[in-house]
Amino acid sequence: MSGVKARSWIKVKEFVGLPKRDDFKIVEKELPALKDGEFLVEGLWNTVDPYMRSNELSNKLGSPMPGGQVAKVTQSKDKNFAVGDVVLGPFGWTSHSICDGPASLMKIIKLDPTIPLPQSTALGILGMPGATSYFGLLDICKPIKEGETLLVNAAAGAVGSAVGQIGKIKGMRVVGFAGSDEKVAYLKSLGFDAAYNYKTIPSLEAAIKESCPNGVDAFFDNVGGDFFDTVLRQMNTFGRVSVCGAISQYNALEPRKGIDVSSITLIVKQLKIEGFIVTRWLDQWQGAFKEMAQWIQEGKLKYRETVFEGFDSMYDAFVSLFKGDNIGKVVVKI
Ligand SMILES: NC(=O)c1ccc[n+]([C@@H]2O[C@H](COP(=O)([O-])OP(=O)(O)OC[C@H]3O[C@@H](n4cnc5c(N)ncnc54)[C@H](OP(=O)(O)O)[C@@H]3O)[C@@H](O)[C@H]2O)c1
Known part of the structure; x- marks a missing residue:
């Protein structure tokens, strides 16, 4: 069996600026016939994520783009995977894949059919971005006292929108920045205490002073660059900064030089600034998803997805992240 043709998005040039x-x-x-112990999957949902922009993290030239995919088993010679099972795996931007041997199986998990949420959430709120929000906030920003102020940017995106809501669940005062009035309205509907369109406000510094009259205790940074420096200058003593992403820099032709904040400020304010990669907590992800699924069912945590239709829309979906076209998680329905 097999007789299946797989289509794949291959990267053929290194990215310079916004990917073209x-x-x-x-x-x-054409995929070969299955051998014993192998099974074939057909993609249902693909994710696109900002990290894929990195020339270092995307696969080598000539290889399919990487990334998670929710897929269904359509042929199987592996007794552990039956036709019809739905799995999450690192299949990349490919319509069909053959999964062979223990090395690839280690990274493939069966979706639990009893979870009453759409399968695409395994790529978003109950997937890598959800884990990023949960651990990046709770382990690094560490909400300490009720009423502390949390500031988050790219706040209407997959990670940012969950960060703000988890902050609210933990009793924080939450201020979000995002790139359109529609996104600002969305953040307010999620319960953010204040939200701004950073593209139209006259001064980021003035907006922070207005919305954070007692200063910023915790900062979850998705954006980097000037935004990072401006917030850092307004942190409170013992402030915590979770350095999650720097999307303002990913397409920059000239890498920006270091942080433009005096180290004396960092010393005097005794700031804790910590970068992270979410796989650090991989062994704890499932526990986090259980708690987050519970919050979703209780109506405390909401999520949105921006859905692109069809395998051919992978590129449009990918660059939408850098144009700010999305609210919530960008996924592609294959
Ligand atoms: N450290 C980790 O392990 C980890 C894991 C996952 C994600 N991340 C990082 O988390 C951040 C958010 O990821 P996500 O998946 O949730 O994406 P996302 O926020 O859903 O989408 C990206 C958003 O970034 C904003 N943006 C794009 N270009 C920008 C620019 N030049 N300046 C300011 N904002 C810009 C846009 O929103 P606006 O309309 O608001 O501009 C866009 O909607 C990214 O930096 C990503 O690399 C890190």
């Missing part, structure tokens, strides 16, 4: 359509090629390849 002709940095990619779609190729088609």
Whole structure:
């Protein structure tokens, strides 16, 4: 069996600035018949994430783009995987994949059919971005006292929107920044105490002073660059900074030089600034998802998805992240 043609998005040029359509090629390849112990999956949902922009983290030139995929088993010669099972795996931007041997199986998990949430959430709120929000906030920003002020940017995105809501669940005062009036309205609907369109306010510094009259205790940074420096200058003593992402810098042609804040400020304010990669907590993800699923069912944690239709829309979905077109998690329905 097999007789299936797989289509894949191959990266054919290193990215310079915003990735271009002709940095990619779609190729088609006939997959071989399955051997014993193998099974074939067909993609249902793909994720696109900002890290894929990195020339270091995306696969080598000539290889399919990487990334998580929710897929269904359509042929199987592995007794542990039956036709019809739905799995999450690192199959990348590929329509069909053959999964072989223990090395690939280690990274494949069966979705629990009893979880009453759409399968696509395994790529978003109950997937890598959800874990990023949960651990990046709770382990690094560490909400300490009721009423502390949390500031988050890219706040209407997959990570930021969950960060703000988890902050609210933990009793924080939450201020969000995002790039459109529609996003600001969305943040307010989620219960953010204040929200701003950073593209139209006259001064970021003035907006922070207005919305954080007692200063910023915790800062979850998704954006980097000037935004990072401006907030850092307004942190309170013993403030905690979770350095999650720097999306303002990913397409920059010239890498920005270091942080433009005096180290004396960092010393005097005794700030804790910590970068992280979410896989640090991989062994704890499932526990976090259980708690987050409970919050979703109780109506305390809401999520949105921006859905692109069809495998051919992978590129459009990917660059939408850098144009700020999305609210919540960007996924592609294959
Ligand atoms: N450390 C980790 O382990 C880890 C894991 C996952 C994600 N991340 C990081 O977390 C951040 C958010 O990721 P996500 O998946 O949730 O994406 P996302 O927020 O859903 O989408 C990206 C958003 O970034 C904003 N943006 C794009 N270009 C920008 C620029 N030049 N300046 C300011 N904002 C810009 C846009 O929103 P606006 O309309 O608000 O501009 C856009 O909607 C990214 O930096 C990502 O790399 C880190």
